[in-house]
Amino acid sequence: MPIDLTVALAQLEADSRLRRRRVTESAQGTRVVIEGRHYLSFASNDYLGLAAHPDIAEAACVAARQFGVGAGASHLLTGHHALHEALEVAFAQFVGLPSALLFSTGYAANLGVITSLLGRHDAIFADRLNHASLVDAARLSGADHQRYRHNDLDDLEQRLATSTAATKLVASDTVFSMDGDLARVPELLDLAEQYDAWLYLDDAHGFGVLGERGQGILNLTQPVVISPRLIYLATLGKAAGVAGAVVAGSADLIEYLVNRARTWIYTTAQPPMLAAAALKSLEFIAAGGERRAHLTALIAHLRQRAACLPWRLMDSPTPIQPLVVGDNATALRLSQQLADRGIWLPAIRPPTVPEGTARLRISLSAAHRLEDIDELVVALEALV
Ligand SMILES: *Cc1c(COP(=O)(O)O)cnc(C)c1O
Numbered sequence: 001m002p003i004d005l006t007v008a009l010a011q012l013e014a015d016s017r018l019r020r021r022r023v024t025e026s027a028q029g030t031r032v033v034i035e036g037r038h039y040l041s042f043a044s045n046d047y048l049g050l051a052a053h054p055d056i057a058e059a060a061c062v063a064a065r066q067f068g069v070g071a072g073a074s075h076l077l078t079g080h081h082a083l084h085e086a087l088e089v090a091f092a093q094f095v096g097l098p099s100a101l102l103f104s105t106g107y108a109a110n111l112g113v114i115t116s117l118l119g120r121h122d123a124i125f126a127d128r129l130n131h132a133s134l135v136d137a138a139r140l141s142g143a144d145h146q147r148y149r150h151n152d153l154d155d156l157e158q159r160l161a162t163s164t165a166a167t168k169l170v171a172s173d174t175v176f177s178m179d180g181d182l183a184r185v186p187e188l189l190d191l192a193e194q195y196d197a198w199l200y201l202d203d204a205h206g207f208g209v210l211g212e213r214g215q216g217i218l219n220l221t222q223p224v225v226i227s228p229r230l231i232y233l234a235t236l237g238k239a240a241g242v243a244g245a246v247v248a249g250s251a252d253l254i255e256y257l258v259n260r261a262r263t264w265i266y267t268t269a270q271p272p273m274l275a276a277a278a279l280k281s282l283e284f285i286a287a288g289g290e291r292r293a294h295l296t297a298l299i300a301h302l303r304q305r306a307a308c309l310p311w312r313l314m315d316s317p318t319p320i321q322p323l324v325v326g327d328n329a330t331a332l333r334l335s336q337q338l339a340d341r342g343i344w345l346p347a348i349r350p351p352t353v354p355e356g357t358a359r360l361r362i363s364l365s366a367a368h369r370l371e372d373i374d375e376l377v378v379a380l381e382a383l384v
Contacts, residue, residue, distance in 0.1 A: 049367030050241030063276035071269035079269030106235035112261030123165035168197035180316025208239025331358035
């Protein structure tokens with residue numbers, strides 16, 4: 001007997017947890033058209049405002065005219081195009097690691113890398129707030145999945161010290177996607193060295209945003225964090241404004257993944273036109289100092305202006321600035337009332353975040369103006 005989906009959906013609705021797709025009819029940006037209405041949006045990961053950049057779109061068009069759209073095959077057949085190769089080389093050089101491998105999405109990359117390196121006799125030590133794709137990767141690998149308290153390195157160390165797993169891997173988001181705070185990368189690497197573990201860093205929200213030239217979390221500190229234990233993931237669909245993900249690390253690691261990572265081997269290569277777009281985007285990221293400086297100013301402005309609100313911004317130094325309102329119904333009400341006023345700011349609810357911490361996840365972009373933030377805060381004040 002099939003489960004009764006009507007009942008299941010009604011229950012989700014009763015819990016204010018029912019989700020549905022909304023149709024965007026404009027380009028991505030701070031001004032979007034959704035189902036016929038215009039909105040000021042605080043809801044993309046397009047941190048540098050590159051998703052609809054005409055030069056990046058043009059790079060994709062040029063490549064499409066020359067090479068077509070479809071890659072036509074997986075990378076190990078004939079799908080591995082010179083543009084993919086060029087992107088991997090440029091990326092590795094940009095982040096300062098020996099070698100890199102392009103995946104079609106960050107989700108696929110996380111699944112592919114973790115299941116290649118870990119099996120039933122191994123253990124993954126994961127921050128409790130890691131992205132869902134890392135949770136799924138751990139489950140799929142069959143490894144012992146140990147979730148340590150968020151950013152609690154004592155908890156992590158205790159678990160590492162008592163583990164008898166053959167291979168250990170510590171995995172962490174670098175910028176936590178629903179809270180906006182940063183992982184303690186140098187300390188994580190120290191622990192990985194001390195306990196002979198891999199360190200897997202998912203920099204989906206850091207690449208392009210952090211570091212002098214946008215090279216991401218590894219370049220946030222001096223000296224730059226480098227180690228043969230390090231596996232670095234950047235996604236190209238967020239700040240880079242394109243699609244895909246790149247894993248970087250030692251040359252041996254990359255060659256091993258080429259031979260083992262099932263989500264890379266058994267899938268059609270990304271369209272080469274997207275690699276061309278990503279290569280162009282890397283140029284904008286490297287030269288994006290002004291965009292990043294403006295983003296920093298926007299963050300400071302929001303934090304100052306939001307102090308008058310009854311809800312608290314989480315302690316975040318990044319463009320992810322969550323405003324915690326608590327229960328699902330309040331989060332939904334505020335989101336709906338903001339939409340009525342022409343502001344798009346979705347409510348993030350469990351199970352994406354822990355029960356009782358429903359929030360409005362304000363996501364800033366270098367394409368925002370200071371006045372956009374004022375408009376948001378004034379609208380929120382009116383809804384108290
Ligand atoms: C978005 C995200 C991913 C998935 O990347 P996609 O390219 O969108 O599949 C992985 N990890 C984190 C932390 C993310 O925020």
